[in-house]
Amino acid sequence: MRRLSGRFRSSLIIGIQGIRARKLRTLLSMISLFLGVLAVVTVQAAAGIAERAQMAGLEMQNGYDGTVVVDVMPHEKAPGIVTETVAGRDDTVTMIGLQAIIGEPGVSPINPGAAPFDQGSWGSTEICDNVGNCVPGPPTGEAIEVVLTAVSGDMLKFRPLRAVSGQWLDFATVPAMAPRLVVNEEAAKGFNEHHVPAEMRMRGAKANVTPQIVGVVEDGDMQPRAYVRQDELTNWIPANKLVDPNFGGQFTVMTSQGSPVEQVLTAKLKAAGAESYSRVVESRKEMEKELRLMRLVFLSMAGLVLLIGVAGILNVGLATVGERVEEFALRRAVGTPRALLAGIVLAETMLTGLLTAAAAIGAGVAGLKVLSMFLGDSEPLLANVQFPWDAGVAGIIAGLIAGVLGGFVPAVRAAGIPIATVMRA
Known part of the structure; x- marks a missing residue:
């Protein structure tokens, strides 16, 4: 456990150093992924607001659940x-x-x-x-x-x-x-x-x-x-x-x-x-299937946008590994395990995904506040509406998944670089 913890810490530290050394490339990766994660956050928040609107309409006509x-x-x-x-x-x-x-x-x-x-x-x-x-x-x-x-x-x-x-x-x-x-x-x-x-x-x-x-x-x-x-x-x-x-x-x-x-x-x-x-009155139970289907359709649409971001981070990751062939070969020559090389690449992409998720969540919170400020008077459901915590969790999960999917192939390629490459360099 101590050895695994050490490898994880090393991957994290080297990954952070890689991000700092390639700020522009990291920024390009975040831009390609930002819209996908923001779509997931927006869809999750919109689904929650739509569910709230549907339930509010039913409660006005039928009464609160349990009545x-x-x-x-x-x-x-x-x-x-x-x-x-x-x-x-x-x-x-x-x-x-x-x-x-x-x-x-x-x-x-x-x-x-x-x-x-x-x-x-x-x-x-x-x-x-x-x-x-x-x-x-x-x-x-x-x-x-x-x-x-x-x-x-x-x-x-x-x-x-x-x-x-x-x-x-x-x-x-x-x-x-x-x-x-x-x-x-x-x-x-x-x-x-x-x-x-x-x-x-x-x-x-x-x-x-x-x-x-x-x-x-x-x-x-x-x-x-x-x-x-x-x-x-x-x-x-x-x-x-x-x-x-x-x-x-x-x-x-x-x-x-x-x-x-x-x-x-x-x-x-x-x-x-x-x-x-x-x-x-059991309005939520009666609407459960419809609400679940609505949320599933929204998330599917957001997932398609997220895949575009994953493709972008994958391309950037492959290009980065191609530029760092000599570095990874040298690390292999001095005894760095293949798993640690893969961990370094994955750490960079996952950290990029988390940073993108944080930016997307911040944009979602700000956007919802602006929407509530300007439309709250005309739309009571948007008045003093709070950003749903499940949308933030969905954004973090989407960022992590995108980081793993976008970094998996580059990580495998980095781990497969032979030691002989350093001799050719």
Whole structure:
């Protein structure tokens, strides 16, 4: 072990001396390898950011991984059972979805069915009763239809919606008679393009209400949507009318794993004849294959660029060995083992690879900071983003592999130089 350690130390020292003696050649090797290692670092960092972006989008829509979601089927007794079960708990939130039209009274909305504003109509303007009799609806006017989500509790604990402007719903205050709304970006776009009166009508409401829009969020939903406190909405709609079995609608309970809410709520709903379906959010597991494939494709592309750098360092290494034939032959003549000669060449190429990796990682860190500085305001995912440590490790590994691959053939050639060469010299 001591002898091996001595040879390694000798190879390292002579390799450093060789790099210092041939600075220009080392610089050319680093330039040819730099783009390859930088590509690996960039691809690894980009894959991490892309994975973060995909997971952020899924978390906004589905919730954090591990969240227990109970989908409750529309039933007249369901709202009362859910409210009674989750009352006073801070580990549970309920969301009830219903349609609302904001704008000029007595007209049909410009986006029936709460359709995105660039996709035409998703529904009909006809008015139908509970038995299916329909008549033509009023003419289209200055009104917008949104999916209104009544929330009890702080939904941000389970779904990380991003604030765009204003503020999120404040549950610490007394319920207001004028419901406070937080709209998503699609709804905000509609309100910016169409100046509609601040009047909201909902099925089952005692009267039309005047809402207050207090904030805008990004929620990953393509439909125009508004969020409201459930206790503010029940000032105008009885709790048992929030869910209409005749028209359906979203009714979701989100709670943390290990909470007794799921078991108790499911049992109560079943006893009342209401159906419910429970699931655990596992977005990362569901996206694992896709994320792995994406990373593999990116790394394959970076690997091709890295091979170009390996070819460059290989050419430089072969040229260097050709110039140092007499030196290596003289070392063989004075008893230097072949393994040590190969180690000297490999040490030079591996040190060159490590220096290149350090330069590429530094460039990656600086580039990411500049990107975050200039695009952080417009792209929240890039705001205060940190350089991923796995990209740095990948860069170091890529530099070492490139050094070994680029120096292997020159090392073998250096080790095979016969002692007689020094006599010819």
